[in-house]
Amino acid sequence: QARQPACRPRVLPRRDRATVNLNERRVIMAMTKSSHNSTHATGSAHMVQVTASTWARDSHDLFDFETQQLHVKTLSVKGSVTCVRSGHVVDVTQDGAAMPSGADSLIRVVERAGSFWVDRALPASGRKLWMVVRDIAPMGHRLTEADIIKLGRFKFRVRQLVTGEDGKSARPDLGLDDTCMPCSPETAEDLKAKPCRICLMEGPEEGDPLIMPCQCKGSIQYVHLGCLRQWTTSRLHLGEDPLGSYFYRPTTCELCHAPLPNYMASGDGPRTPLMELPATKAPYVVLESTLRDARQQTRGFHVISLAEKPVRFGRGHESDVRIADVSMSRHHASIRFEHGRFLLHDNNSKFGTLVAMKRPRQLDASRPLALQIGRTVLSLSLCPASSVDVPPTPLPPPAAIQSLAASVLAAASQTPALAEDRTWTNSRRDFLARSEAAAGSRAGSAGSVTLPRLAAQGAELGDADGIRIICRMSF
Secondary structure (H helix, E strand, C coil): CCCCCCCCCCCCCHHHHCCCCHHHHHHHHHHHCHHHHHHCCCCCCEEEEEEEEEECCCCCCCCCCCCCCEEEEEEEECCCEEEEEECCEEEEEECCCCCCCCCEEEEEEEEECCEEEEEECCCCCCCCCEEEHHHCCCCCEECCCCCEEEECCEEEEEEEEECCCCCCCCCCCCCCCCCCCCECEECCHHHHHCECCCCCCECCECCECEECCCCCCHHHCCEEHHHHHHHHHHHHCCCCCCCCCEEECCCECCCCCCECCCEECCCCCCCEECCCCCCCCCCEEEEEECCCCCCCCCCCEEEEECCCCCEEEECCCCCCEECCCCCCCCCCEEEEEECCEEEEEECCCCCCEEEECCCCEECECCECEEEEECCEEEEEEEEEHHHCCCCCCCCCCHHHHHHHHHHHHHHHHCCHHHHCCHHHHHHHHHHHHHHHHHHCCCCCCHHHCCHHHHHHHHHHHCCHHHHHHHHHHCC
């Protein structure tokens, strides 16, 4: 069969094309060329597909993974771009382009030598980029020291990971070596008549000296070292777990509220710990709570043994680390030790389990990446450029399109050559049909709807293709 020639718009004489304003023609050409440029872009054979989900509420930079009140938008980007958010709408801007007024910069996608990297947006907004653990399947996130974990509103820093595979059980790192000055035992003769404020016995005993651990004065100035150790152990509930798991926080005097020292030093002799911490069975993890306790105004350390079972986090009473907060699920997350690695898992929690991204991360086609920035979650995946339809360049605002279309169509109606152009007539009829179908209207005809009205309706419906057809066929 003979090959049919492609249908092309009729090219008008120069005197007819001159009836269209030059500025309007530039805008029209920019819109009509957008799809052509997107399909003929050169560079990497891959592109990044971004699915942006924004929670309608703004609460403590949280994202509700169970809500249906989401604003979802899918973008396909090629090259280096910056993702920005204006209200609930997420869009992209090219490198070097001005950011829209009032928009928040989220992330920056950088293309380098055919690879795509995700980094913080410039200028930096001060917000961390949090990797969503529930989307890291199937093993979960492998923890390393100095990782920052976020469970709901609570943050933890991984201070120490001890596997115990070398047969040595390292001492938990609780930061005790560089806090508070050590106290010295008092050995003066007049201490024989000084009472201990806990047991009320007078004078020091053999191996149990009297010390001044705080700023209290008078009859409560001195205390036996053994009495103080027993008091702090019962106060912190140390030694109650058979595997040696416990929660430690720097203690203070209940009377003068001065911080207690960590060690007791006697002259040039070795330092003695003021508190006797239990031995923890390896493997174990030390997590530092970075959120201060509202009552104690101190930070704490969770020393957790994983020798027999994973550790569970949540607000439920059966959780190993219980945090009574509304942002925590009953069984929020867990950490387990497997094949020499500490793995963090999310248990489909409401507000998610997150890990701070410490450095730029390269996108891998086999492992999609999900990042949370405030109340927005961006899911990024790498795919071949041929498998993704690149959306055209966004059109101007509806009001500008209406004015532009009205001017162009008014000029086109005065062009005699268009009245006999069948391609123009068919395009106008197709656009009318799409507009009526999108509006759900069964009434009306081409004769009862003027072309400026039709262009305005297409702009309100977001019918970008129809607007481009009308503008392209107008000259």
